[in-house]
Amino acid sequence: MTTIAKGLEGVLFTESKLTFINGSEGILTHLGIPIQEWAENSTFEELSLALLDGKLPTAAELAAFDAHLKANRMIPEKLAEEIASFPRNVHPMQALRTAVSYLGLFDPQAEDTGEDARRAISIRMIAQFATIIAAIARAREGQPVIAPRSDLTHAGNFLYMLTGKEPTTEQARLFDIALVLHADHGMNASTFTAIATSSTLSDVYSCIVSAIGALKGPLHGGANEAVMDMLDEVGTPDQAEAYITKKLDNKEKIMGVGHRVYKYFDPRSRVLRDYAEHVASKEGKSTYYQILETIEKTVVDRIGSKGIYPNVDFYSGTVYSDLGIKKEYFTPIFALARISGWCASVIEYSRDNRLLRPDAQYTGATDQHYVQLQDRQ
Numbered sequence: 318m319t320t321i322a323k324g325l326e327g328v329l330f331t332e333s334k335l336t337f338i339n340g341s342e343g344i345l346t347h348l349g350i351p352i353q354e355w356a357e358n359s360t361f362e363e364l365s366l367a368l369l370d371g372k373l374p375t376a377a378e379l380a381a382f383d384a385h386l387k388a389n390r391m392i393p394e395k396l397a398e399e400i401a402s403f404p405r406n407v408h409p410m411q412a413l414r415t416a417v418s419y420l421g422l423f424d425p426q427a428e429d430t431g432e433d434a435r436r437a438i439s440i441r442m443i444a445q446f447a448t449i450i451a452a453i454a455r456a457r458e459g460q461p462v463i464a465p466r467s468d469l470t471h472a473g474n475f476l477y478m479l480t481g482k483e484p485t486t487e488q489a490r491l492f493d494i495a496l497v498l499h500a501d502h503g504m505n506a507s508t509f510t511a512i513a514t515s516s517t518l519s520d521v522y523s524c525i526v527s528a529i530g531a532l533k534g535p536l537h538g539g540a541n542e543a544v545m546d547m548l549d550e551v552g553t554p555d556q557a558e559a560y561i562t563k564k565l566d567n568k569e570k571i572m573g574v575g576h577r578v579y580k581y582f583d584p585r586s587r588v589l590r591d592y593a594e595h596v597a598s599k600e601g602k603s604t605y606y607q608i609l610e611t612i613e614k615t616v617v618d619r620i621g622s623k624g625i626y627p628n629v630d631f632y633s634g635t636v637y638s639d640l641g642i643k644k645e646y647f648t649p650i651f652a653l654a655r656i657s658g659w660c661a662s663v664i665e666y667s668r669d670n671r672l673l674r675p676d677a678q679y680t681g682a683t684d685q686h687y688v689q690l691q692d693r694q
């Protein structure tokens with residue numbers, strides 16, 4: 318009998334040397350190195366290069382990569398003008414999807430699908446995503462777009478372009494850690510989507526536009542914004558337990574918890590919680606943080622036995638919110654980090670490409686004949 322792997326759960330379709338996940342123990346490694354070590358010691362720039370090259374870079378390689386990213390931060394003027402003319406009421410993820418598609422029109426290398434071209438485009442895109450997302454946010458808020466600076470880190474420069482203020486070293490580092498935590502995660506839905514597009518030998522821009530569309534949904538990257546919607550709906554910490562209990566009694570989903578692979582704490586959620594706690598210890602617990610603490614406890618007590626624990630989207634919003642970022646920009650920020658994983662995975666898969674084309678069990682009608690329109694009931 319044919320078995321159907323609903324949601325492709327547990328289906329292996331390729332090999333990868335980038336990311337390993339042990340979902341029952343809550344382990345995540347990139348290139349064999351635990352995510353906690355990346356978060357503590359590395360930077361988004363270094364992890365991006367490591368994913369692209371499949372190895373830890375030397376100091377000289379990292380310096381050259383960093384300089385290359387900085388030199389590519391500007392976006393075409395026409396694109397900046399186009400972003401400024403986007404309707405203000407569209408979701409920033411819609412704007413990002415359109416802007417990246419538009420960016421591809423200005424790249425003479427866009428249609429080159431060789432590995433060197435894919436790598437060069439990827440590096441430019443990693444750099445330009447920050448400028449595009451900040452420009453989308455500024456335009457949406459009716460504020461002038463801010464040009465990138467080349468004396469700031471990728472994370473620091475993004476916060477500067479977003480807010481118009483140079484972040485403190487601690488703020489820039491906290492945001493950098495969030496980017497590191499989100500940079501790659503195996504065959505998640507958006508990376509798989511990017512690879513599916515790439516497997517047809519399509520161009521990198523098309524792969525990334527497809528991936529942005531997949532990340533946007535609330536079951537994937539869109540969950541970080543949905544968590545904030547939930548916190549706003551809960552209102553105060555004393556309401557949190559009753560709110561979650563009612564939702565679970567009604568068999569409704571709680572955002573930011575549960576995962577296809579992790580059946581225990583997502584290790585990234587632990588790192589983010591520690592940082593949220595660190596901020597709370599200095600500045601007092603925010604209402605959001607207190608609500609999250611109660612939701613985590615209620616969910617783990619009620620449905621932890623089903624393998625439902627906080628995922629990466631659970632605490633990320635409170636960290637961004639502490640940095641003064643509005644919730645509409647949380648999912649674009651996920652894309653700001655995940656662009657590295659998408660590009661690295663597309664390049665890795667293209668080395669041994671095979672068209673992705675699964676199958677569906679046919680359960681429709683058989684032995685039918687065409688009925689003329691006038692003869693149908």
Ligand SMILES: CC(=O)SCCNC(=O)CCNC(=O)[C@H](O)C(C)(C)COP(=O)(O)OP(=O)(O)OC[C@H]1O[C@@H](n2cnc3c(N)ncnc32)[C@H](O)[C@@H]1OP(=O)(O)O
Pocket residue numbers: 324505535536537538540569570571572573574575576577578620623625628629630
């Ligand atoms: C970056 C990321 O993409 S991380 C994921 C972000 N998404 C979210 O946070 C959205 C909320 N979570 C979910 O919707 C789910 O947990 C998913 C889609 C992420 C993973 O779902 P699946 O792997 O399909 O889980 P599955 O459906 O097998 O769940 C098993 C059981 O837990 C329940 N469950 C799963 N997630 C949740 C949740 N968030 N809230 C309440 N119950 C849940 C299911 O209803 C199911 O219960 P049942 O056995 O009584 O029918």
Ligand SMILES: O=C([O-])CC(=O)C(=O)O
Pocket residue numbers: 501502503504505506537576577578628629
């Ligand atoms: O791996 C997944 O399915 C979703 C996820 O956590 C991610 O993309 O970071």
